Amino acid sequence: MTKSGWIFMSTERQDRYVSAFQRMIRIDTVSDANNGSDPENFAKFRELMWELFPHIKDACEVRDFDGSVLMEWKGSDESIAPVLFMNHYDVVPASGEWKYPPFSGEIAEGKIWGRGTLDDKSGVFAMMQAAEELAAEGFRPERTIYFEMACNEETHGKGAGDISAWLRERGIRPEMVFDEGGDILYEPIGGAKGTFAMIGVGEKSIVNMKFTARSEGGHSSTPGKDTPVARLAGFITYVERHHIFDVQLAPATVEMLRRFAPYMGMAGKVMENAGRLKKPLGALLPMFGPTANALVTTTIAFTMTGGGEAPNVIPREAWVLGDMRCSHHQGMADSMKEITKAARKFGLETEITEQGLESGITDYNGRAFRLVEEAVAATLPFVDACAPFIMTGCSDSRFFSSLCDQCIRFLPFLISGEQMDSIHGVNECLDTDTLVPAVDYYRYMLTHV
Numbered sequence: 001m002t003k004s005g006w007i008f009m010s011t012e013r014q015d016r017y018v019s020a021f022q023r024m025i026r027i028d029t030v031s032d033a034n035n036g037s038d039p040e041n042f043a044k045f046r047e048l049m050w051e052l053f054p055h056i057k058d059a060c061e062v063r064d065f066d067g068s069v070l071m072e073w074k075g076s077d078e079s080i081a082p083v084l085f086m087n088h089y090d091v092v093p094a095s096g097e098w099k100y101p102p103f104s105g106e107i108a109e110g111k112i113w114g115r116g117t118l119d120d121k122s123g124v125f126a127m128m129q130a131a132e133e134l135a136a137e138g139f140r141p142e143r144t145i146y147f148e149m150a151c152n153e154e155t156h157g158k159g160a161g162d163i164s165a166w167l168r169e170r171g172i173r174p175e176m177v178f179d180e181g182g183d184i185l186y187e188p189i190g191g192a193k194g195t196f197a198m199i200g201v202g203e204k205s206i207v208n209m210k211f212t213a214r215s216e217g218g219h220s221s222t223p224g225k226d227t228p229v230a231r232l233a234g235f236i237t238y239v240e241r242h243h244i245f246d247v248q249l250a251p252a253t254v255e256m257l258r259r260f261a262p263y264m265g266m267a268g269k270v271m272e273n274a275g276r277l278k279k280p281l282g283a284l285l286p287m288f289g290p291t292a293n294a295l296v297t298t299t300i301a302f303t304m305t306g307g308g309e310a311p312n313v314i315p316r317e318a319w320v321l322g323d324m325r326c327s328h329h330q331g332m333a334d335s336m337k338e339i340t341k342a343a344r345k346f347g348l349e350t351e352i353t354e355q356g357l358e359s360g361i362t363d364y365n366g367r368a369f370r371l372v373e374e375a376v377a378a379t380l381p382f383v384d385a386c387a388p389f390i391m392t393g394c395s396d397s398r399f400f401s402s403l404c405d406q407c408i409r410f411l412p413f414l415i416s417g418e419q420m421d422s423i424h425g426v427n428e429c430l431d432t433d434t435l436v437p438a439v440d441y442y443r444y445m446l447t448h449v
Contacts, residue, residue: 250296
């Protein structure tokens with residue numbers, strides 16, 4: 001298989017990795033806030049890890065946080081601040097029609113199929129396999145390395161929160177944190193004809209809000225104006241048609257566009273001057289679709305609705321839930337003010353149902369980002385460039401941003417657009433020939449931090 005001019009060949013090492021990774025995929029570690037999880041399966045997964053990675057387990061002090069794991073690999077120089085490597089082993093439910101069963105680990109079409117192949121057991125495998133090999137070879141890090149593997153990242157991240165609190169209580173502040181996040185993509189935005197390691201340097205904060213319309217009710221045969229459902233519909237339409245949130249290009253987004261520029265032909269002339277063209281680009285990018293729009297502004301998606309008692313009754317109450325992802329430049333507080341102001345135009349009540357953490361943005365000129373660039377260059381030579389970006393989704397690293405100002409979110413796997421869409425969807429899969437380079441990436445990282 002050829003990928004951007006680089007050829008991966010099947011090897012004994014690859015076959016061995018694939019066989020071990022299949023076993024991880026076959027254990028159903030669904031983390032489901034609505035229907036609960038099976039603790040026995042999570043226990044089986046941890047048992048499998050200790051079977052697959054015995055040397056690194058013996059080299060570390062292992063702590064259990066209700067199924068989430070923190071491993072401490074003591075370094076030879078305790079005066080150096082530690083680093084933290086993270087991935088999670090829980091997965092989202094696997095509903096829908098799949099080409100291959102979602103917990104089969106089926107090998108077909110040059111891929112491993114199953115829930116968690118991309119999000120995020122692949123990261124767990126590559127990280128732990130690299131550490132296992134180094135421990136078996138007698139390697140000891142100079143600085144202490146922590147490994148964190150949460151069992152509930154997909155359901156609000158209690159494990160990562162507990163582990164972060166445990167470190168804080170003991171005054172342990174990692175110098176660098178490396179978590180899942182961006183992947184390696186070809187043409188991540190239209191016209192960028194290259195293969196890029198998309199390195200997350202921050203993530204938008206999440207606020208879920210409930211918007212409620214009330215009335216005295218009544219019979220549907222004699223409806224008045226501005227009924228609850230009509231007011232909700234007007235509010236949703238208003239928000240989707242008007243730019244109520246500030247638009248701004250963050251420095252990390254400017255740098256991302258600058259790094260895309262050499263691969264964008266004539267359009268690259270504009271992108272390489274993104275720093276001087278922030279205002280026009282800020283207005284232009286939303287026209288390129290929802291992904292580009294999410295780079296420059298707070299967004300809100302209306303995801304759940306409810307209310308009403310019967311088909312012939314005007315509801316006394318109707319509501320809609322909005323999932324808001326807040327930009328760093330506007331922040332949660334100001335974003336909530338803007339959406340609340342819009343809701344008042346339609347006589348709606350607002351309620352915060354869930355409020356996440358705000359995290360900082362890592363300097364793409366800092367040591368952590370540069371280390372990832374070095375590792376990519378050394379082990380993933382088919383990558384044309386590394387580009388910083390701000391994630392629109394969230395990761396467990398947000399719990400550690402108060403302890404560390406260098407949190408990187410990246411997985412060293414080359415995936416297609418179709419594979420990207422399969423994350424949290426159907427037919428999630430990973431190319432078998434990406435495992436060896438990913439383990440090599442983590443080996444580099446572990447020996448150079």
